[in-house]
Amino acid sequence: MHFQLLPLANSIADVDGFFCDGVHAGLKKDGPDIGFIYSDTLCDISAIFTSNRFQAAPIKHFQKHAITQTNFILTNSKNANAMTGKAGIEDIEEILSSLDFPMQNPLMSSTGVIGVRLTKEKIIDAAKKFHLQAKNADNFAHSIMTTDTFPKSVGFEVHLEDGKSFRIAGVAKGAGMIDPALATMLCFIVTDAAIPKEDMDKLLRKNAETSFNAISVDGDRSTNDSVFLLANGKSEIYEKESFDFALQQIMHRLALLIVKDGEGAKKLVAFKITGAKSKEEAKKAAKALTNSLLVKTALFGEDPNWGRIASTIGASGVTCDEEKLRIAFEDVLVYDRGEILFNKEQEEKAHKVMQKEEFAITCDLGVGEENFTAYGCDLGYEYVKINAEYRT
Amino acid sequence: MHFQLLPLANSIADVDGFFCDGVHAGLKKDGPDIGFIYSDTLCDISAIFTSNRFQAAPIKHFQKHAITQTNFILTNSKNANAMTGKAGIEDIEEILSSLDFPMQNPLMSSTGVIGVRLTKEKIIDAAKKFHLQAKNADNFAHSIMTTDTFPKSVGFEVHLEDGKSFRIAGVAKGAGMIDPALATMLCFIVTDAAIPKEDMDKLLRKNAETSFNAISVDGDRSTNDSVFLLANGKSEIYEKESFDFALQQIMHRLALLIVKDGEGAKKLVAFKITGAKSKEEAKKAAKALTNSLLVKTALFGEDPNWGRIASTIGASGVTCDEEKLRIAFEDVLVYDRGEILFNKEQEEKAHKVMQKEEFAITCDLGVGEENFTAYGCDLGYEYVKINAEYRT
Numbered sequence: 164m165h166f167q168l169l170p171l172a173n174s175i176a177d178v179d180g181f182f183c184d185g186v187h188a189g190l191k192k193d194g195p196d197i198g199f200i201y202s203d204t205l206c207d208i209s210a211i212f213t214s215n216r217f218q219a220a221p222i223k224h225f226q227k228h229a230i231t232q233t234n235f236i237l238t239n240s241k242n243a244n245a246m247t248g249k250a251g252i253e254d255i256e257e258i259l260s261s262l263d264f265p266m267q268n269p270l271m272s273s274t275g276v277i278g279v280r281l282t283k284e285k286i287i288d289a290a291k292k293f294h295l296q297a298k299n300a301d302n303f304a305h306s307i308m309t310t311d312t313f314p315k316s317v318g319f320e321v322h323l324e325d326g327k328s329f330r331i332a333g334v335a336k337g338a339g340m341i342d343p344a345l346a347t348m349l350c351f352i353v354t355d356a357a358i359p360k361e362d363m364d365k366l367l368r369k370n371a372e373t374s375f376n377a378i379s380v381d382g383d384r385s386t387n388d389s390v391f392l393l394a395n396g397k398s399e400i401y402e403k404e405s406f407d408f409a410l411q412q413i414m415h416r417l418a419l420l421i422v423k424d425g426e427g428a429k430k431l432v433a434f435k436i437t438g439a440k441s442k443e444e445a446k447k448a449a450k451a452l453t454n455s456l457l458v459k460t461a462l463f464g465e466d467p468n469w470g471r472i473a474s475t476i477g478a479s480g481v482t483c484d485e486e487k488l489r490i491a492f493e494d495v496l497v498y499d500r501g502e503i504l505f506n507k508e509q510e511e512k513a514h515k516v517m518q519k520e521e522f523a524i525t526c527d528l529g530v531g532e533e534n535f536t537a538y539g540c541d542l543g544y545e546y547v548k549i550n551a552e553y554r555t
Numbered sequence: 556m557h558f559q560l561l562p563l564a565n566s567i568a569d570v571d572g573f574f575c576d577g578v579h580a581g582l583k584k585d586g587p588d589i590g591f592i593y594s595d596t597l598c599d600i601s602a603i604f605t606s607n608r609f610q611a612a613p614i615k616h617f618q619k620h621a622i623t624q625t626n627f628i629l630t631n632s633k634n635a636n637a638m639t640g641k642a643g644i645e646d647i648e649e650i651l652s653s654l655d656f657p658m659q660n661p662l663m664s665s666t667g668v669i670g671v672r673l674t675k676e677k678i679i680d681a682a683k684k685f686h687l688q689a690k691n692a693d694n695f696a697h698s699i700m701t702t703d704t705f706p707k708s709v710g711f712e713v714h715l716e717d718g719k720s721f722r723i724a725g726v727a728k729g730a731g732m733i734d735p736a737l738a739t740m741l742c743f744i745v746t747d748a749a750i751p752k753e754d755m756d757k758l759l760r761k762n763a764e765t766s767f768n769a770i771s772v773d774g775d776r777s778t779n780d781s782v783f784l785l786a787n788g789k790s791e792i793y794e795k796e797s798f799d800f801a802l803q804q805i806m807h808r809l810a811l812l813i814v815k816d817g818e819g820a821k822k823l824v825a826f827k828i829t830g831a832k833s834k835e836e837a838k839k840a841a842k843a844l845t846n847s848l849l850v851k852t853a854l855f856g857e858d859p860n861w862g863r864i865a866s867t868i869g870a871s872g873v874t875c876d877e878e879k880l881r882i883a884f885e886d887v888l889v890y891d892r893g894e895i896l897f898n899k900e901q902e903e904k905a906h907k908v909m910q911k912e913e914f915a916i917t918c919d920l921g922v923g924e925e926n927f928t929a930y931g932c933d934l935g936y937e938y939v940k941i942n943a944e945y946r947t
Contacts, residue, residue: 217869217877246865248877248893277862278895386866456848456934457942464943470669473638474778477609485609485640501640503670542848543943544936550849551856551935 166405171318175332176298179355180395184297185306188289190241198306201295202234206393209363213388220244220251221271235269238307242275245386254281261287307336315420321409329356329398333413337421347385357396367392374414378422378538379453422538427545433523435536444481445535451479453539462541467513469497487529492516558797563710567724568690571747572787576689577698580681582633590698593687594626598785601755605780612636612643613663627661630699634667637778646673653679699728707812713801721748721790725805729813739777747789759784766806770814770930771845814930819937825915827928836873837927843871845931854933859905861889879921884908
């Protein structure tokens, strides 16, 4: 099957039958802080949630009502509605039942501070003024941002070789607490493809492994992480291969945007593990590198300190051998199976690689055939500043 | 058995039969950078080493020669002699065989940058000038320091109720890369107790669990972490209970000094997990808290952000329940089994607790009977500064 991906200008707003907007409810000082996605027909919905044992109230609410179809998602930033117990779920029910929209199985999705009850009145008052026919993806993308510095959207019109087409688009928020196992991130993907529910679940899960589950900002994972896929079937088109590819592109690009916008981060680094004994070990080593403070601060300092990389791999518990390991900054090999190639010249070359905003560090373990790439960022003063002062 | 611990003024230098010093070999800009511990009789030696798969050359050398008795340890800072392969081990053998001292099974112990060969000549030239009869514990303690800001020593004369006594003392270095599973730390403990080798191994391992294995500065663990216990038997005294207690005190105090001197750290925080389902889970949750970047930056900001603490416990994978968890900053309870007690007054009280240099955060999981306390520190700008600029 041949197909072509053409970018959409307005992300989820460009997908037939979906509407969205973000407005100011007074949770943030200014700018949109609550938002919605509305579909004029009932959609199938698939979701992946955080592995944190203390799942936030919106996730519990979703599970309590066993939602598989919906036409309305209400979002808010600034307050995670987490660790709020039964009251947190009741708050959601009260908010949603106060809204006089043609909603079927509506749900909420929240991000922000943990352990504080929602200010229901503010949210209800502002939500009542939603224009359900709005198509303002940018406002929506802004409404879910917390410490994010830019909105994150991507969408495609997918052209099949028979001249037919469907659309798929996603919006995400990320920034801090982004961990390999899903993290403080919300992602909403909508499509007019006529995808069967079973494939929605399967493809969402599959593509999360190499996208949102392969990134890390600080190794923490939140109570609220959620990825949603909504399909209204309006295009009456479903071609699995092209849908899978487009979904993967969207999730991968949003994941990289999240890392790139990691709190205070200036660099997006791909840690490629090759030659691992198993997929699990490849992933374990790659994630260990994205989470190592010593590696992250070396990235910030643009210091090609390959010893820290080696040490982190050694500490990760994967099968490895000093005499088989190779480490390279892009194409600059600095350690080759027992031989240290790190002279002044190589150091300067590796340092040059690290001055770039995006680059790859490859570690070939040389003990097997499996690979995994995880994406991480540097950790600098800004990260400390943002997180030490978060609540004040 | 009753016994009394009296502090020693000069740490390991005060233990009968042991000698030590540190001198400048030119590895650091100034100050002692190589050192030795010498015993005038052959000692039994027990050791615990890093779990990092890439163990440094000194550790491999120790294992290669299956050392169980020795009278001489040569140390150096600034260079870890790690990832240096067989050449690294040969460097040690060459250095040690160049020294014309009455050594039996001598060993080396190194700390510093990974992936650089030792400058043998500098070390040999300076080591040749060692005065083996020196008793300069302070110089020795300084000689093993890297980013440490103060030397770490502690020692006791242990008085038994029958009037007899023995001595035990330890010196350690720590600072960065300190992880729950041993970290860039070296520790040398010497005693004149007549302890059987079997008990040395057993007690060293046992007490490491609640000391060096219960601390974290940044969650990384090095290629070089080593804890040594040397016993010359000169006192002809061995009483297990008091020895165990004194050893535990020494290891515990040195461990806390290491956390307290964590790179850029201003706070020493005890994370007490109680009511866990198993010892392993208690330890897992406690360590997760010491390693969470969001918790560490909140400590730095003196922000009683208990939501991050809850979230970290939830993410750690241990058995827990929102309706059973309790979280307190010292005696200030902020979350009690589903109830958020975090009003302005409690927040102010918790903030006051966090302004102290040392305090405890207690999390009662309420799902079992097991406890574990791990010790961590805050992460601030200084940590980033030290680690981003380490090699330059």
